Amino acid sequence: MTDFLEMRDLTMRFGGLVAVDTLSFKVAHGSIHGLIGPNGAGKTTTFNMISGFYTPTAGQVLLRGEDISGLKMHEVARRGVVRTFQHSTLFAELTVLENALVGTHMPFRPNIFAAIVGWDREDRRGAEARAREALDFFGLGDLVEERAGDLSHGHQRALGMAVAYASHPDVMLLDEPFTGMNPEETRQMMDLMRRLKADGITILLVEHDMQAIMGLCDTITCMSFGKFLAEGGPAEIRHHPAVIEAYLGGARHVA
Amino acid sequence: MLKPLIFVLAAVALIALPHGLSFSQQEILVFLVINILLVTSYRLLTLTGEWSLGHVVIMGVGAYASALVSKELGVNVPVSILLGGITSALLAVLLSFPLFRMKGFYFLIGSFAAGEIIRLIWKRFREPFGGVRGISGIDPMPDFSLGFYSFDFFEPVSYYYFAGFVVMICLWVLWRIEKSPVGLTFHAVHWQDKLAQASGVNLRAYRTLAFAIASGFAGIAGALQGHYVGTVNPNSFDIEVMVFVLTWAIVGGTATFYGPILGCVLLTILNEIVLRELGFEQARPLIYGAIMILSILFLPNGLESIVQKVLPRKAAPSPERKAAA
Numbered sequence: 001m002t003d004f005l006e007m008r009d010l011t012m013r014f015g016g017l018v019a020v021d022t023l024s025f026k027v028a029h030g031s032i033h034g035l036i037g038p039n040g041a042g043k044t045t046t047f048n049m050i051s052g053f054y055t056p057t058a059g060q061v062l063l064r065g066e067d068i069s070g071l072k073m074h075e076v077a078r079r080g081v082v083r084t085f086q087h088s089t090l091f092a093e094l095t096v097l098e099n100a101l102v103g104t105h106m107p108f109r110p111n112i113f114a115a116i117v118g119w120d121r122e123d124r125r126g127a128e129a130r131a132r133e134a135l136d137f138f139g140l141g142d143l144v145e146e147r148a149g150d151l152s153h154g155h156q157r158a159l160g161m162a163v164a165y166a167s168h169p170d171v172m173l174l175d176e177p178f179t180g181m182n183p184e185e186t187r188q189m190m191d192l193m194r195r196l197k198a199d200g201i202t203i204l205l206v207e208h209d210m211q212a213i214m215g216l217c218d219t220i221t222c223m224s225f226g227k228f229l230a231e232g233g234p235a236e237i238r239h240h241p242a243v244i245e246a247y248l249g250g251a252r253h254v255a
Numbered sequence: 256m257l258k259p260l261i262f263v264l265a266a267v268a269l270i271a272l273p274h275g276l277s278f279s280q281q282e283i284l285v286f287l288v289i290n291i292l293l294v295t296s297y298r299l300l301t302l303t304g305e306w307s308l309g310h311v312v313i314m315g316v317g318a319y320a321s322a323l324v325s326k327e328l329g330v331n332v333p334v335s336i337l338l339g340g341i342t343s344a345l346l347a348v349l350l351s352f353p354l355f356r357m358k359g360f361y362f363l364i365g366s367f368a369a370g371e372i373i374r375l376i377w378k379r380f381r382e383p384f385g386g387v388r389g390i391s392g393i394d395p396m397p398d399f400s401l402g403f404y405s406f407d408f409f410e411p412v413s414y415y416y417f418a419g420f421v422v423m424i425c426l427w428v429l430w431r432i433e434k435s436p437v438g439l440t441f442h443a444v445h446w447q448d449k450l451a452q453a454s455g456v457n458l459r460a461y462r463t464l465a466f467a468i469a470s471g472f473a474g475i476a477g478a479l480q481g482h483y484v485g486t487v488n489p490n491s492f493d494i495e496v497m498v499f500v501l502t503w504a505i506v507g508g509t510a511t512f513y514g515p516i517l518g519c520v521l522l523t524i525l526n527e528i529v530l531r532e533l534g535f536e537q538a539r540p541l542i543y544g545a546i547m548i549l550s551i552l553f554l555p556n557g558l559e560s561i562v563q564k565v566l567p568r569k570a571a572p573s574p575e576r577k578a579a580a
Binding site: 051053072073074077078082083084085089090091092093094098101102103105106108110111112115116118120123124127163164167 | 428431432435436437439440442443446447449450451452453454455456457458464468
């Protein structure tokens, strides 16, 4: 597999605090890659650096060999790396369909002059078709007219992903997609992610739900206190002594 | 079937309207039409979540620009009005560089400061802005005849038709913009700028776009006013006028396209006709302020919320947008 997305010595300092310390790992094209670690390990900070929300203090994010660190979030998104947010970050006042339509901003770039004259019918139709496709994919096809803020928690999470998916991403960065889902919803979401992978979308996810991580990921990177700890397949990580120590504390502390 | 009929009736009513009014009321009507464009353009900016205190000064920029190009360069008046709008839009693009480093309250104060700077420039420089007294003797709109109707632009009725026509076109354009994917992106920038940005929306570009469009139409409104009144001066675009615009927008409500128009029309009728007739000349600003406070307290969603309650469910935004798409 090629070096599709590579983190090279990523470092983020907030004042005196080193949140992420010379972290390096590679995400292979078309894989589902998990990023795990105890609370405060720097997973979300890493995410924010990849997506352009933060500019790394040092180090690089390379997408197909191109340095994308320090670009603005929309510039990163236009290169095909689209993120979702922790919690239900949505356009709560807009309808479900409108939320997904915002997601189609990149493939169907709005043009104001065409919009005034009415020459963008094709684009609008295409955008709506794509939005509906993304909503159907995440099982929201019946809810298009609902206000996004009125949806149940599980549906809101799904909508957040549908908005990202609507933009035809190459890489999806999913920040804790299973939070607050019941086991049934989690299982459905895992199926959807496998289908995304089959579509050729690379997925990098941060998650606490170990069952989901272990069942889904091809490769798992484990962080602790901002540092790289271990990497490997689910089976490897599960039995890795350093990972167990990070999560449960040193062996001698275990009662 | 009902819709075209309503449109025809509304058009007839709007054409017949000035003939039932006194001369001074006809003059008020002209200003009302211009103010409708002003407040509607203001709403486009508020779609992105930013409220400006410089909008009226930007309107003045259009008035000054149109007056100067027609007076000094001899540009024809209808063309100069368009140039006035373009000048305002370009100035807005320039102002966006310092102003859009700020958001929310800071943008509000920054826009006020920018407006005051522009007003001081008008006051300070006699050439070409005419100092405190401004510019007078602005070329009027040249009279012309359409065969069935002769426009005499010293008559408010003629100017009402002309301004009404221009404003209708502008409102139509603003409406199209709002109901387009661009308008949706403005909403997106307002409600969740981070998520919009993660979807590839260039926030700076869209904020600037909304600011420039709103300013451009405000400039056209200003130019329309300048060529009607015949003079422009720095004091006709001061913060007091801005407070009027804010009051119209807040009392009317900014969630719908018609909200600010409703606020503008009703408050103008109240202010200019009812209160003037009743002899409350002195107390008018007081009553105006009281209305604003009362409406914030008891009608937080503006007059439009009453309309939405009275009208059947049609007012829900989604089916409407679908029809427009």
